Amino acid sequence: MSRFEALTGDNAFAMAMRQVNPDVVAAYPITPQTETVEFFAEYVADGLVDTEFICVESEHSAMSACVGASAAGARVMTATSANGLALMWEIVYIAASLRCPIVMSVVNRALSGPINIHCDHSDVMGMRDSGWIILFSENGQEAYDNAFQAVRIGEHPDVLLPVAVCQDGFITSHAMERVEVYDDADVKAFIGTYRPQWSLLDLEHPKTYGPLDFYDYYYEHKRQQVEAMEHAQRVILEVAEEFNRKFHRNYGLFEPYRLEDAEVAVVVANSTAGTAKVVVDALRAEGLKVGLLKPRVFRPFPARELADALGHLKAVAVMDRSISFGAMDNAGPLFLELAAALALHGVQVPIADYVFGLGGRDIRPGEIERVYREALQMAETGQVARRVTYLSVRE
């Protein structure tokens, strides 16, 4: 039997870690992920998990220890944010390259500077080409649910890639909400036992991880990572289907909200999608045909599926919580990739980008409503008045 608990997003992820009972957790606390590590340390101290918990001296060491443990055949989890993720940088790539199915909570926070501890997506957007699978979560419940699915996705023999589970720093990481916590035994049955194919600790079959890899084979290994990413989309959907059946949820590549008969839609990830739902309901009550698409899987990017889901619209507004400085029109990464996806899949629709909420700047229903109204305008005129808007920035 599941039960409801009042949990912050950080606590919800820690709860998931308790239930996964990983062999090894190596982590270093950083705001706003700190509570996850603190709660997990408590579970370790209370003997609720069998985990080898390694208190390292930095995030670089945290991810290094995770890679070593994963190569040794352990089920490994960790958590970080922003500057912590940046300090892991080198090993983030190595984790993916050595095909270590590590699961990491990334509690999204602005990557400095000037120094800021609040939410935006500049941290995770930096790792988008690193070879990790990236999942977004609207709230603590989704971060909790994604944690279990991440374990299954990453460890799938056709995938073997690390998975980052994102949620918004402070906005959901520090908000206490109602979370359905599943029975330990049900979680255990769902995640199953990890049976690593190539454990370093298998002394009968000695092997080497991470040897020097020159121009004669390096490229082939990168091609293998592409193959893993291509398999990942199928595996993500298979795992979601099983999860949905077992725990009565509705996960997919993305969540459409009142999208089917909509004429315009906003595409926005994480907690702001929840706020946008309130705006959609309010505008629908006025008779306006508006909808929402909330991305869940950012890597691998489901280009064709997104194009199919948005193809019937008359206008699309993307909301980006980060900027790709110097990229086309100085837009956000979600917009850039989605615009390319729509164009390449033959969807001709006016599309604009709205950058918002940098460094934790609050995003209010009124501002999202403005985005919808401008999108309705785009739908009416067929023209994009401004390609990129920096929403509510002071002039």
Place this chain on the structure above:
Amino acid sequence: MAQLKGWKEIPIGGMILEAGSAMEYRTGGWRAFRPVFGEAACIHCMQCWLFCPDSSILVNGENEKMAGFNLDYCKGCGICASVCPVNAKVIREAGEALKRDDPRLCIRMVEEGKFKE
């Protein structure tokens, strides 16, 4: 050159799934200097065997004595010559700095191109 394998044929992530595969890679070709026994008598202390990073010191299995160098893998780094205590003794007794290919040494390092049997 041997036919290189495609990405579907090799272990993922650059993993090497069997032990001792370095045997297949004859690194002796990298060598610029070659270790050679000199005039000073070897005392079979095995310091060179201990320090050689390429396991290229040959040992006679019957009498457990130093038996020369495996030139298929020796990269000519000269660590054996550096750690050799007999070399140290020879240099001290000579009272002068010796060239690394001085024949008086126990292990001397000779330029690969200049070496003659």
Place this chain on the structure above:
Amino acid sequence: MSTRELTEIRWHGRGGQGVVTAGKLLAETALGTGQYFQAFPDFGPERMGAPIRAYTRLSSRPITIHSQIENPDVVLVLDPTLLGSVPVAEGLREDGILLVNTPMSPQEVREITGFHTGKVYTVDASHIAIDELGREITNTPMLGAFARATGLFDMEALIQQVRAWFGSKVTSGVVEANIRALRRAAEEVVEG
């Protein structure tokens, strides 16, 4: 009191007074009574003694909004010394409720805060806390006054939650003292 499905609450206090705890306690109470809720701190730095805010949302339906609260239905002030230095009534809905820990009358609070609509409640929670707990920790008595002023919670359900919350963390004497403080505040709160 607003008839909206969503009730938005803002808490004012000082770091160390249990403001965030009170918000979470209210969330736990909502959980226990089958309601949906959100409890979150003001995300600024928290320092002992500095004015801080915390927020709670309550609803009978799932809450998806994740913006900060601009126009609360209820404002609770845990520390009387904040009146006059912090604009506690800022953004409070016209038909909202302002509940203040103070020995002053509701009328006096209206004068100081400039909140002349809605409802104002006062209770001397500090006095009650010192009487019952021996320390000026006003969050539990303020919860009692809140339940009474808003009618959002059944008093007995709230008490049950307080017992569960403090449960193993403190002695039963401390738990009972908190419950006495909570009941007294509910009885002594004044509307005006």
